[in-house]
Amino acid sequence: MEQAPVRDRNDPRQYDDLAAQWWEPRGAFAMLHWIAAARAVHLPPGGGRLLDIACGGGLLAPHTGRFTHVGVDLQHSGLQVAKQHGVVAVQGDAGRLPFADEAFDVVVAGEVLEHVRDPAAVVAEACRVLRSGGTLVLDTIARTWWGRFSSVTVAERLPAGPPPRLHDPAMFVDRRELVTTASRHGVALRLQGLRPSATDYVRWLLGNKEDVRMLPTRSTAGLFQGFGIKA
Numbered sequence: 001m002e003q004a005p006v007r008d009r010n011d012p013r014q015y016d017d018l019a020a021q022w023w024e025p026r027g028a029f030a031m032l033h034w035i036a037a038a039r040a041v042h043l044p045p046g047g048g049r050l051l052d053i054a055c056g057g058g059l060l061a062p063h064t065g066r067f068t069h070v071g072v073d074l075q076h077s078g079l080q081v082a083k084q085h086g087v088v089a090v091q092g093d094a095g096r097l098p099f100a101d102e103a104f105d106v107v108v109a110g111e112v113l114e115h116v117r118d119p120a121a122v123v124a125e126a127c128r129v130l131r132s133g134g135t136l137v138l139d140t141i142a143r144t145w146w147g148r149f150s151s152v153t154v155a156e157r158l159p160a161g162p163p164p165r166l167h168d169p170a171m172f173v174d175r176r177e178l179v180t181t182a183s184r185h186g187v188a189l190r191l192q193g194l195r196p197s198a199t200d201y202v203r204w205l206l207g208n209k210e211d212v213r214m215l216p217t218r219s220t221a222g223l224f225q226g227f228g229i230k231a
């Protein structure tokens with residue numbers, strides 16, 4: 001396999017370098033598949049229009065059921081892959097979404113807030129395009145020593161962990177600011193931590209399991225989810 005070039009931390013061109021790996025079960029984005037499954041737990045039943053902000057290769061697609069799955073992302077390479085999995089792919093910036101107010105029944109933003117300069121703008125946009133009574137689901141990494149240690153120092157060295165240099169821990173997310181911003185825009189967010197099941201992970205490493213369950217944890221100091229309904 002050709003070696004990907006070494007990029008600066010959080011350089012978005014890494015997604016282009018690794019585009020062939022979005023759907024590789026043991027590739028660079030393996031853990032994102034497991035996180036997508038955990039995100040889907042918070043989707044409401046039924047259907048309607050679901051916006052997947054920063055959809056990447058569209059890994060949420062197997063979990064969107066009867067929803068029309070619209071994905072928006074900056075990177076063309078990911079959108080091309082997402083399209084092949086049934087996502088209605090739109091190029092755009094999460095901080096300035098190209099959609100009307102209240103256009104969606106569900107809005108998800110998975111693993112993107114820790115990659116943008118202004119996460120508050122992304123949350124404001126997510127809430128703007130969500131209808132009243134609609135569901136918002138986020139997941140990201142907390143700006144704590146544990147977030148940095150678990151998601152960078154450790155995870156970047158583990159199989160299935162994020163590709164080295166994908167994250168810049170200086171951009172990890174302040175949980176209190178996140179909750180305050182969402183509340184200002186009409187969504188009372190509940191936070192919950194997430195960690196991989198250790199037994200599943202060992203079985204996955206041994207080749208005895210296809211995927212790994214992400215388990216809820218009370219501590220939100222590392223990887224965490226936020227979910228809520230817009231008033």
Ligand SMILES: C[S@@+](CC[C@H](N)C(=O)[O-])C[C@H]1O[C@@H](n2cnc3c(N)ncnc32)[C@H](O)[C@@H]1O
Binds near residue numbers: 058
């Ligand atoms: C870690 S990936 C997560 C992809 C997907 N949400 C998932 O969980 O599988 C981060 C994604 O955010 C996208 N991204 C980064 N900054 C963005 C922005 N300002 N607007 C839209 N997409 C952005 C990247 O192109 C990449 O696809």
